[in-house]
Amino acid sequence: MIEIKDIYKTFGDxxxxxxxxxxxxxxxxxxxxxGSGSGKTTLLKCIxxxxxxxxxxxxxxxxxxxxxxxEQRVPIRTKIGMLFQNSALFDSMxxxxxxxxxxxxFTNQTKAEKLDRANxxxxxxxxxxKNKLFPSELSGGMKKRVGIARAIxxxxxxxxxDEPNSGLDPKTSILIDELINELTEEYEITTVIVTxxxxxxxxxxxxxxxxxxxxxxxxxxxxxxxHTDNQELNDFVFASKFMQAAKAKL
Amino acid sequence: xxxxxxxxxLLLRLSFRKPEKFSVYWSEVMREMVSVGIGxxxxxxxxxxxxxxxxxxxxxFQLVSDFIPKTIVGGITRDSTILEFSPTxxxxxxxxxxxxxxxxxxxxxxxxxQIDALEIMGVNAPGYLISPKIIAGVSMIPLLxxxxxxxGLTGGYIACAASKDVSTADYITGLTDGFNPLIVTVCxxxxxxxxxxxxxxxxxxxxYTDGGSLEVGQSATRGVVWSCIMILFVDLIISRLLL
Numbered sequence: 018m019i020e021i022k023d024i025y026k027t028f029g030d031x032x033x034x035x036x037x038x039x040x041x042x043x044x045x046x047x048x049x050x051x052g053s054g055s056g057k058t059t060l061l062k063c064i065x066x067x068x069x070x071x072x073x074x075x076x077x078x079x080x081x082x083x084x085x086x087x088e089q090r091v092p093i094r095t096k097i098g099m100l101f102q103n104s105a106l107f108d109s110m111x112x113x114x115x116x117x118x119x120x121x122x123f124t125n126q127t128k129a130e131k132l133d134r135a136n137x138x139x140x141x142x143x144x145x146x147k148n149k150l151f152p153s154e155l156s157g158g159m160k161k162r163v164g165i166a167r168a169i170x171x172x173x174x175x176x177x178x179d180e181p182n183s184g185l186d187p188k189t190s191i192l193i194d195e196l197i198n199e200l201t202e203e204y205e206i207t208t209v210i211v212t213x214x215x216x217x218x219x220x221x222x223x224x225x226x227x228x229x230x231x232x233x234x235x236x237x238x239x240x241x242x243x244h245t246d247n248q249e250l251n252d253f254v255f256a257s258k259f260m261q262a263a264k265a266k267l
Numbered sequence: 268x269x270x271x272x273x274x275x276x277l278l279l280r281l282s283f284r285k286p287e288k289f290s291v292y293w294s295e296v297m298r299e300m301v302s303v304g305i306g307x308x309x310x311x312x313x314x315x316x317x318x319x320x321x322x323x324x325x326x327x328f329q330l331v332s333d334f335i336p337k338t339i340v341g342g343i344t345r346d347s348t349i350l351e352f353s354p355t356x357x358x359x360x361x362x363x364x365x366x367x368x369x370x371x372x373x374x375x376x377x378x379x380x381q382i383d384a385l386e387i388m389g390v391n392a393p394g395y396l397i398s399p400k401i402i403a404g405v406s407m408i409p410l411l412x413x414x415x416x417x418x419g420l421t422g423g424y425i426a427c428a429a430s431k432d433v434s435t436a437d438y439i440t441g442l443t444d445g446f447n448p449l450i451v452t453v454c455x456x457x458x459x460x461x462x463x464x465x466x467x468x469x470x471x472x473x474x475y476t477d478g479g480s481l482e483v484g485q486s487a488t489r490g491v492v493w494s495c496i497m498i499l500f501v502d503l504i505i506s507r508l509l510l
């Protein structure tokens with residue numbers, strides 16, 4: 018479980034996050050949604066430690082991550098997997114080397130064991146046999162899947178996903194969402210997804226927090242979102258005619 | 268300026284923190300050594316031969332007099348090649364070849380979130396990315412400078428053989444006459460410092476790249492420019508202190 022308590026983040030005079038508190042439970046897809054500039058990615062970066070919050074605490078299973086120094090954070094970081102918006106695969110490494118990279122650094126497994134784990138992760142994301150390809154030889158959807166394979170290679174307790182559907186066609190988007198959902202349920206991972214893709218929101222949004230102007234504006238599930246009377250959330254979720262028509266049918 | 272200097276020193280401190288796993292870092296050091304050393308051998312060989320040849324021809328041209336022995340051409344070429352041409356010009360060329368490559372490589376990793384990915388995994392990103400480059404720089408650049416000295420002096424020999432202004436026998440005699448081993452020490456010290464300057468400054472510029480592909484190019488340019496300025500400044504300081 019991840020708890021964030023009263024998170025503030027300021028860049029110069031610009032206060033991006035204004036006191037956000039939330040709890041993300043294991044085995045659930047926790048979605049952070051909001052318009053551009055609402056602070057979604059900044060919040061995600063504060064949670065994973067890429068930004069230090071100006072004020073507030075991030076707590077991973079009772080351990081206060083914000084108070085820790087680099088060395089103290091390492092044991093928690095090895096339990097974190099992250100899928101980046103552009104996958105962030107290491108260009109100079111093959112698919113297999115990308116997946117084995119954290120295993121090389123943080124485990125004492127033999128080469129055969131690491132290779133087995135890499136093959137298992139690739140099989141899990143339906144990329145069996147793509148071991149020797151370089152990131153430049155992969156499509157956008159394949160890069161995302163390799164990113165997921167690398168993120169789960171260390172059997173993470175926490176999975177963070179930044180805009181998993183950006184740049185993907187609708188069919189691949191749904192496949193990626195389904196894959197994240199399956200992994201979250203199967204391994205009881207605490208998954209936090211930053212997105213503004215409404216298919217993801219309606220499809221896998223077990224727990225959603227909506228950010229607006231740097232504040233938590235609404236919190237609920239995908240079942241509750243259609244019936245909310247929160248004006249800003251309605252304007253955001255049902256901005257398109259397609260979503261308005263879908264809402265009318267509900 | 269002072270803020271940048273502080274950031275640079277802090278980054279260097281982070282770069283030499285205890286590695287997560289020595290074997291992984293060692294293979295990175297080897298990879299960088301090949302890239303810096305073998306990768307730069309061709310360009311260093313070409314410029315060294317030409318610089319040695321030009322230095323010999325120009326020295327001979329300026330010292331055409333019956334009162335000056337021809338052997339002095341070899342001595343001047345040797346001293347200027349070992350003390351200045353080989354370490355400094357090689358370093359300036361390597362700042363362009365190796366430094367810009369390092370800055371743009373690290374800068375691209377920054378803007379494509381690969382460095383964020385390393386940090387989230389718990390890897391000390393400056394240590395993993397920068398320390399192997401610095402180790403490769405301070406070990407391989409002095410070796411390249413030794414190669415440069417040998418080829419520079421060979422270039423001078425070829426120039427003598429081709430032009431006939433100075434005989435090759437006079438040139439060889441000049442090379443060996445009045446040799447002071449201190450110049451080799453100065454050359455070695457310079458090349459170690461230059462190796463550190465090129466790799467650390469360019470890595471620093473790449474590591475703190477912010478933005479997109481345009482900024483990666485700007486970081487590489489800044490890295491090369493600052494490296495060149497610092498090479499010339501340190502060249503002056505070392506020459507003043509050791510000679």
